[in-house]
Structures are given as structure tokens and as C-alpha cells.
Amino acid sequence: MVAANESSIKEMIERAKVEAGEEDCMICLxxxxxxxxxxxxxxxxVFHGDCxxxxxxxxxxxxxxxxxxxxD
Known part of the structure; x- marks a missing residue:
């Protein structure tokens, strides 16, 4: 598997408040x-930030x- 580059992670990931309807983090469940x-x-x-x-x-x-x- 190939990782995403660091700059794209910082630029493209948005912090957001969880809204109704977004029930589970599909990474950690x-x-x-x-x-x-x-x-x-x-x-x-949407996922937990750490996940x-x-x-x-x-x-x-x-x-x-x-x-x-x-x-990269």
C-alpha cells in the first residue's frame, strides 16, 4: 500500500463537527x-482524526x- 503525502494530508483534510447521520468511524468502528x-x-x-x-x-x-x- 502507498501512503498519502504529508502535504496533501495537511491541505486536504478538513476538521469538522460531527453531525447527525454520521454514526460510526469506518476505520475503528x-x-x-x-x-x-x-x-x-x-x-x-468523516472519521476520527487519529484514525x-x-x-x-x-x-x-x-x-x-x-x-x-x-x-509522494
Whole structure:
């Protein structure tokens, strides 16, 4: 697997408040609590910030839709 590059992670990942309807982090499978801060990919999928960071250091694809982040 190829990691996303550091600059794309910093530039393309948006911090966002979890809204109703975004129930679970599909990386760790734990609940995303409404109102808490999470990370949103450009494809609009939301994950815990730490989960997303670890994931993108291993893979440059969104774990849900396979949106492709830039690589080195």
C-alpha cells in the first residue's frame, strides 16, 4: 500500500463537527459522537482524526469510496 503525502494530508483534510447521520468511524468502528470534532476527506467521508491520520500513513485511498489522495 502507498501512503498519502504529508502535504496533501495537511491541505486536504478538513476538521469538522460531527453531525447527525454520521454514526460510526469506518476505520475503528467506534461511534462518532454528534458535536465532537472529526476529520473529513474531500470525498465528504468523516472519521476520527487519529484514525484518519494513521490510515493515510498506510494507504492513500478513502476506506469507504476509494477516493485517491495524492502520493509522494
Amino acid at each position: 467506534e461511534e462518532l459522537k454528534v458535536g465532537f470534532e472529526a476529520s473529513r476527506l474531500p470525498c465528504s467521508h 484518519m491520520e494513521k490510515w493515510l500513513k498506510q494507504s492513500h485511498y478513502c476506506p469507504i469510496c476509494r477516493f485517491e489522495m495524492p502520493t
